[in-house]
Amino acid sequence: MRTIIALVTTCAALGLGTEAMAERLKIVTTTSDLASIAKAVAGDKADVRGICTGKEDPHMLQAKPSVILQARDADLWIRIGLELEIGWEQPILDGSRNNRIRVGAPGHLDVSESALILDVPQAPITRAMGDVHPMGNPHYWLDPLNGRRIAGAIAERLAQLRPEDAAAFRANAAAFQKALDERMFGVELVKAVGAEALWTKTQDGTLAAFLDEPANKTKAGGWVAALHPLRGRKIVTYHRSWVYFANRFGLTIVGELEPKPGVPPTAAHLAELAAAAKAEGVKLILQEPFYSTKAANQLAAKTGARVVVVANAVGGEPAASDYPALMDLIVQRLSM
């Protein structure tokens, strides 16, 4: 017992001793989208590395040695959460031996806690339902309102870790949010109505009618204006990864090519989906580049819908170079 007490005391004492901070903060994020937002918020005060490059499925990664090395040196670890990283995060955190980024430490930030979350199961779930995330759908970064909230959460956590730079982090986050607001609604509309009011309208469903008013129509720009003609359209997606984007821009998802989350398309499911898509008048099939387009093309041949393949993560395509550019790219592909 005495040895244990001695060990614990040593642990606690040594833990305190290692809190001296380096000049530039080191931030490691699980995904490229978080890395892009963290870069915008941290500015020149941190080095930011993202683990997922945006080209691969973020559910399936390896706790590889070079990643453990990045985590070893990190002051702040930022994750999507909602069990997106459940298959690989813990071995990295354990392997890094870095107490600053363990779950619950100030250096561990789960941004899902600040995001608006959809698809939270309301009834008991089992694994027979496929790869269902019990705490909600983790693809929430595709909602620009969540992009805004993520920036705010990162700024607050950085301010806590580095109080002397708090003002700079908050100013960077505000600039990032303002840029998102303007790309979302157009500079003029933001100036006339205010970003807060506009985002509220996207939440309560009054935006469409508001944009149809002639006075606003001329001022509106950005992503909402570009996607306004598509509002109310019914679409099919590959994985249940576009619900947030669809929800924010008023698209209705009729079904997925995957029969259940994480289960590849089957012939029987595609036949059912084709019937439903025809009945609902689906004109658009949306999917990420890392999935095969075979199923989408089959469905397109049966329904006449257009297949849109676009990155859903920063770095998924060269044009998706940062978070706003990713949204630009998705909007551009959809409105082509």
Next chain:
Amino acid sequence: MNQHLALCIVPLIAASMTSGYAFAQTSVQPASSSGFQRSFQSFNPDVSAIVDMYYHQDDSEEGISHVIGETVGFGHTHGHGEEGHDHGGPAEGFNLRHVELQFSAEVDPYFKGSAIAAIDTDGAELETAEIETTCLPWGLKLRGGKFYSDFGYLNAQHAHAWDFTDQPLIYKLTLGDHGLNDKGLQLSWLAPTPFYLLAGVEAFQGDNENMFAYHGEEPLPMHDGPRLGVGWVKVGPNLRGNHALQFGAFAATGKHQEEHDGNADGLADHWLDGDSTFWGGDVVYKYNAPRPYGQGDFVAQAEYFSRKKDLELVAHDLAPQFVGNHRVDKQDGYYVQAVYGVLPRWRAGVRWEQVGLTNDSELPNGRTESFGASDRVGIMLDFTPSEFSRIRLQANQGSYETTDGTEDVTEVYVQWMISLGAHGAHKF
């Protein structure tokens, strides 16, 4: 006692009330309901169970376990508890591997703990029960309890994580069905180098059935534990993109005792005591393809071990003139395997292995014996319907140098396994 219990419970209640309050306070945001669930769950250990069954068939007369047990240079160790303990070999027909019932949790801000009970139709035994620190500075970690040594690549992997149904021959022949799994302490260090460098030392009680066996009964001498020391190092260069590479080197040395029944009358008649050592290296390369469902993923791995047993004949009822002389055994072996995601959820793999490339025994009577090498090739195809289940077909074709001459054996395995509950992610 009651007071002590109260002291433990009060902080727990306080903590659960705090998380409940946090939930109420922020319930305007839909996301925070998950926060409550999470903090509530974190007070319970993760519990999981692995159910792993397979069908096995081979064309040898006495079964593959017998053939492997007769492999020259490796067999006939008669270590501690070996008799009546041969539960590792596959039976012809249906086999159920033990159910791994695992509990794991963060203990407090300082330690993490886990325990795995291995339950089979004959009863239960403790597979691992371990504590590890989460609070040491300078990249250090201390681990204690009963655990798998981290030497090499495959040793620390549980059977359900293997890419083939059976163990490589070199593992089975040198360390037995359980690999190197023992009671002890491990100190490991993640170096502050610009590339990945993890080094560890382990002290074990020394209770391996094949290579580090201990009887401690007359006429064998007694040795206090720990009787086995292991050291290893793993190095990973920083590769770009989705490539990963890791090299390892390891060595182990410990006390080893054997008792033999030379005239097959059922009673031990000569006893050996001395040191057993092994050393070797391992390499793993992984490519994580951008395609979903594991398609295009590639893993190649290889391990080589060399072992030496240097044992003194401490007593011999039939030939006392050789007492004091040594018996020295030197054997080695390796395996190389590669697995590729041929289709979404489907993987194909091939494994090539050889044992006994060096295969010499110097006997206490002054004679020296040299034996040939055995080899085996295996192919497998597996289907992974989800992260929680896998079905595998495997075939082996082996050529074994045994005491009865060369035996060729073809084996087939059909394996079906599932994971229930919250099973932690696997390491690299």
